[in-house]
Amino acid sequence: MAEEKRLLQVKDLVLYFRTTKGVVQAVDKVDFDLGYNDAVVIIGESGCGKTSLARAILRLLPRNVHTYSGQVLLGGTDVMKLGEEDFRQNVRWVRISMVPQAAMNALNPVLRVGDQVAEPAIIHTGISRKEAMEQALKMFRMVGVPEDFATRYAFELSGGMRQRVAIAMALVTAPELVILDEPTSALDVLTQANIMNMLKQIKWNMGVSYILITHDISTSSELADRVAVMYAGQIVEVGDAPRFFASPLHPYSRKLMDSVPRLRADMEPDFITGQPPSLISPPIGCRFAERCPSRFERCSEEPPVVVQDGRQVKCWLYV
Amino acid sequence: MTTEEGVQLFPTEAGRKAPVLSIRDLRVWFELRRWGFLPAGHVRAVDGVSFDLAEGEAIAIVGESGCGKTTLMRTILGLVRPTAGQVIFEGRNVSELGMRGLRWYRSHVGYVQQDPYGALPPFLSVRRILEEPLVINGVGNHGERERRIRKVLEEVKMAPVEDFLPKFPHMLSGGQQQRVVIARAMVMEPKILVADEPVSMLDASVRVEILKLLEGLRRTHNLAVIYITHDLSTVRYFSDRIFVMYAAKIVERAPVDALLKRHRHPYTYALLEATPDPDAKNATILKEVPPGEPPSLVKPPSGCRFHPRCTHKIAGLCDVEEPPYFEPEPDHLVACWLCR
Numbered sequence: 001m002a003e004e005k006r007l008l009q010v011k012d013l014v015l016y017f018r019t020t021k022g023v024v025q026a027v028d029k030v031d032f033d034l035g036y037n038d039a040v041v042i043i044g045e046s047g048c049g050k051t052s053l054a055r056a057i058l059r060l061l062p063r064n065v066h067t068y069s070g071q072v073l074l075g076g077t078d079v080m081k082l083g084e085e086d087f088r089q090n091v092r093w094v095r096i097s098m099v100p101q102a103a104m105n106a107l108n109p110v111l112r113v114g115d116q117v118a119e120p121a122i123i124h125t126g127i128s129r130k131e132a133m134e135q136a137l138k139m140f141r142m143v144g145v146p147e148d149f150a151t152r153y154a155f156e157l158s159g160g161m162r163q164r165v166a167i168a169m170a171l172v173t174a175p176e177l178v179i180l181d182e183p184t185s186a187l188d189v190l191t192q193a194n195i196m197n198m199l200k201q202i203k204w205n206m207g208v209s210y211i212l213i214t215h216d217i218s219t220s221s222e223l224a225d226r227v228a229v230m231y232a233g234q235i236v237e238v239g240d241a242p243r244f245f246a247s248p249l250h251p252y253s254r255k256l257m258d259s260v261p262r263l264r265a266d267m268e269p270d271f272i273t274g275q276p277p278s279l280i281s282p283p284i285g286c287r288f289a290e291r292c293p294s295r296f297e298r299c300s301e302e303p304p305v306v307v308q309d310g311r312q313v314k315c316w317l318y319v
Numbered sequence: 320m321t322t323e324e325g326v327q328l329f330p331t332e333a334g335r336k337a338p339v340l341s342i343r344d345l346r347v348w349f350e351l352r353r354w355g356f357l358p359a360g361h362v363r364a365v366d367g368v369s370f371d372l373a374e375g376e377a378i379a380i381v382g383e384s385g386c387g388k389t390t391l392m393r394t395i396l397g398l399v400r401p402t403a404g405q406v407i408f409e410g411r412n413v414s415e416l417g418m419r420g421l422r423w424y425r426s427h428v429g430y431v432q433q434d435p436y437g438a439l440p441p442f443l444s445v446r447r448i449l450e451e452p453l454v455i456n457g458v459g460n461h462g463e464r465e466r467r468i469r470k471v472l473e474e475v476k477m478a479p480v481e482d483f484l485p486k487f488p489h490m491l492s493g494g495q496q497q498r499v500v501i502a503r504a505m506v507m508e509p510k511i512l513v514a515d516e517p518v519s520m521l522d523a524s525v526r527v528e529i530l531k532l533l534e535g536l537r538r539t540h541n542l543a544v545i546y547i548t549h550d551l552s553t554v555r556y557f558s559d560r561i562f563v564m565y566a567a568k569i570v571e572r573a574p575v576d577a578l579l580k581r582h583r584h585p586y587t588y589a590l591l592e593a594t595p596d597p598d599a600k601n602a603t604i605l606k607e608v609p610p611g612e613p614p615s616l617v618k619p620p621s622g623c624r625f626h627p628r629c630t631h632k633i634a635g636l637c638d639v640e641e642p643p644y645f646e647p648e649p650d651h652l653v654a655c656w657l658c659r
Contacts, residue, residue: 039602045522046493158612159384188383188549193593193606200605215522218552218595224602242599259524261552262596263579269556271528275492 005076007176007209008034008057008096013070015049015056022280023066026052028233030070031305034177034226039203039210041220041241043256044230047276050213051101053230054179057211058098059087075176093124093170098179102186103166107154113165114140114150121172132172139168142206144198160191164198171202179211184219196222217260221245229253232276232287239311249313252288286316338371339510339543340395345369345404347390351617362616364390365401366567372511377537377544379554381590382564385613388547391564392513395545396430397421408511426456429504431514431533435496439488445472445499446484449506456507467506474539475502475532494525498532505536511543512536518553530557551594555579560650563587566614566624573651583653585609585629623656631657 015027026049034040044050055061057072072080079091097120100106108116117139118132127135137147143164154162163183170178183199184192200223202208214220220227224241229250237250248254258270274291277283283290285300292299298316306318345368348361364387372378382388393399395406397413406413413424432438439448449468458464472480475498488496497517504512514533518526534557537544546558554561555575562572563586571584582588589609595601609628614620620627626637636656645658 045524160612189551189590189593190383190608191612193595193608197605197608200602217523217597221597221599222595222601222606224599241602245597245599256524257597259527260597261527261530261556263552263555263591263594264596269527271526271531272524 005036006033006073007036007038007075008211009071009073010057011071011073013053013056013072015052015061015068016066017052017062018064018066019280024279025233025282026279027056028282030230030235032228032235032238034209034211036176037203037207037209038225039212039223040226040228040238041212041214041224042228042230042235043214043217043220045215045276047279048230049233049279050230051181054098054181054211054213058092058096058179059084060092060098089124093120093173093175095175096177096179097170097173097175099166099170099181099183101181103169103183104159104162104186107162107165109154111153112151113154113157113162117150117165117168117172120169124173135172136168139172140165142171142202143168144194159187160194163187163191163195167195167199171206171208174206175208177209177211179213181213182215183212185214185216192219199223217256218262229256232282233279234287234314236288236315237311237313239313243311249308249311249318250288250315251292251294251317255291255293286314337374339374339408340372341405341407342368342370342372342395343405343407345391345394345406346402347387347394347399348402360617363567363619364616365394366616366619367404368564368567368569369404370562370569370572372543372545374510374543375537375541376560377534377546377558378560378562379546379548379558380562380564381548381551381554383549383613385616386564387567387616388564389515392515392545392547396428396513397424422456426452426507427510429507429509429512431497431501431504431512431517433516434520435493435500436488436520438500439496441488444485444487445491448488448499449503452503452507458507471502471506474505474536475499477502493521494528497521497525497529501529501532501536505540508540509542511545513545513547515547516549517546519548519550526553527556533557551590552596563590566619567616568624568654569652570625570655571651571653577648577651581648581651583647583651583658584625584655585631585657586625623654633657 010030010032013027013030017024017026030053042050071078074095114136117136121127121132121135122129137150140147140150145161145164184195210223212220212223226240227244228235229237231252237253248257255272261269272291277287286303289295289299294317303314303316305312305314308318345365347365348363350361351359353359368391380388394401400414408424416424446468450464453464469480477483477498518529530553536542558575560572560574561578562569565586571587592607611628614624622638622640623642626632633656642654642656644652644654646652647658
């Protein structure tokens with residue numbers, strides 16, 4: 001991994017929000033990277049900061065930002081240093097795009113879905129309306145929406161079809177990286193399997209990279225080359241998918257894997273007692289210590305990131 | 320096996336212990352209108368569903384959205400009147416009950432909603448939320464109500480009770496909100512609990528906790544549970560029998576083990592195939608998924624409703640004649656011509 005060319009490197013990324021109750025440390029010194037035609041899954045429970053991380057990468061920030069710092073290297077250049085207009089014209093939706101959470105319900109109800117898919121192409125790549133429409137139809141074929149649906153409105157489509165349209169909108173500018181925020185969480189199992197099949201094929205054929213943000217571990221395994229586990233604003237473990245799913249390292253990852261009900265294995269699922277800490281005043285040491293079955297004295301100090309056979313884990317057990 | 324009106328009777332169920340709830344050929348059709356008055360057909364949301372629910376038994380109804388499982392549940396709760404067929408509880412037909420009868424019936428049937436945050440009134444404290452059903456059903460005096468509220472909160476493991484009673488829903492985490500919803504369903508000490516996707520809105524680590532809580536309540540109170548879900552992976556830990564519903568009908572039903580290991584219906588097979596387990600191999604293969612989407616319930620396909628998507632269909636049979644229930648092994652019913 002040393003000097004190999006990476007598509008995206010996130011270093012020390014920090015995003016804090018100001019609220020009436022104090023400063024929320026939503027993303028706290030996050031490090032991870034992503035290769036070309038690679039897919040990393042960010043697993044975490046609600047409120048762990050995974051959506052904030054996605055927004056921090058795409059710089060889609062609300063007004064109450066307290067701190068926003070760190071490095072986001074895209075193909076080697078630090079896009080954090082770009083000005084707002086420069087970032088909008090050259091990065092957002094041109095090189096990195098996103099399928100936001102519940103995108104299927106956020107389509108414009110009064111525009112035909114074909115026009116909505118063509119719009120980012122017109123704005124960001126400066127092609128003519130006609131060319132953009134052709135591009136949009138090409139995307140429709142790729143995501144498995146019949147071309148004549150382009151003249152329909154969002155309410156005329158089923159949930160699965162709307163989700164495909166939202167994915168087409170993210171792909172129409174041919175970005176290198178697509179961030180998928182819970183792309184299948186509101187869908188039925190068969191539709192979910194269909195969409196996952198489609199995302200896999202697009203990755204194989206178009207060579208895009210994905211960051212998949214989800215709380216659904218079973219579904220995440222459909223796309224993952226690597227897995228990053230997020231807990232209370234921090235990434236606690238990063239590793240390649242085969243080894244992660246076989247034997248996670250961090251105690252939180254292990255508990256999380258134990259809580260997944262399985263269809264094909266006789267394993268009684270377990271749950272994690274307690275609740276994640278508040279992100280306003282997180283504990284000084286390991287943030288999982290309070291719920292951890294293997295904690296010891298050192299856990300009251302902040303654990304370092306340990307690298308073990310190419311897997312990173314933020315836990316004192318591996319020092 | 321079939322009576323003159325085409326009602327399916329299930330011989331194996333006669334030998335079971337007395338059912339607490341019987342559903343007989345239930346049909347719920349919603350009328351469609353054009354311009355507000357012209358008849359435009361019916362949405363057949365539930366079309367000929369029959370089963371018996373034994374005391375203390377947990378059944379899971381599995382199906383995709385739009386298959387009619389929510390309508391079936393609402394009919395069982397007495398919120399929708401069936402177009403035809405019966406829901407029989409303690410020998411009384413629920414659709415014929417008046418206001419007072421329905422109140423009696425609903426005090427015996429608890430309901431756990433899908434979205435706990437949406438199901439709890441934001442301006443009532445936990446104590447008021449739990450007291451409401453007791454007041455409506457005219458239970459005892461203040462002291463008696465307080466005793467039952469405390470007891471039920473302890474049962475859903477919200478301890479110390481004192482801390483939670485004055486809290487409002489927004490002060491609770493998702494898991495705690497769902498516990499309050501369960502407590503509210505349990506406060507009248509019902510005989511049946513209907514749970515509509517009770518864990519789909521919760522985080523993975525909390526899901527199992529809530530399912531175990533429900534399982535514990537079922538055992539201590541000998542509750543019959545109807546668990547409605549689209550997630551097959553949670554079902555095996557929590558039910559005796561699984562019913563698979565497709566396009567308003569039950570296409571396959573069997574005890575959990577039989578359904579998971581020896582399923583016969585192509586739709587059940589598709590559902591099971593599509594449900595992933597966490598395994599890195601998934602990323603390298605494409606799943607086998609039946610083409611198309613569930614059919615319209617206004618004009619369902621002729622014959623077997625799954626035939627347009629089925630890879631095993633027998634031309635001239637599946638698309639013409641509706642399959643009856645076959646019983647390849649005891650207590651395992653499949654509506655598929657492949658089992659004939």
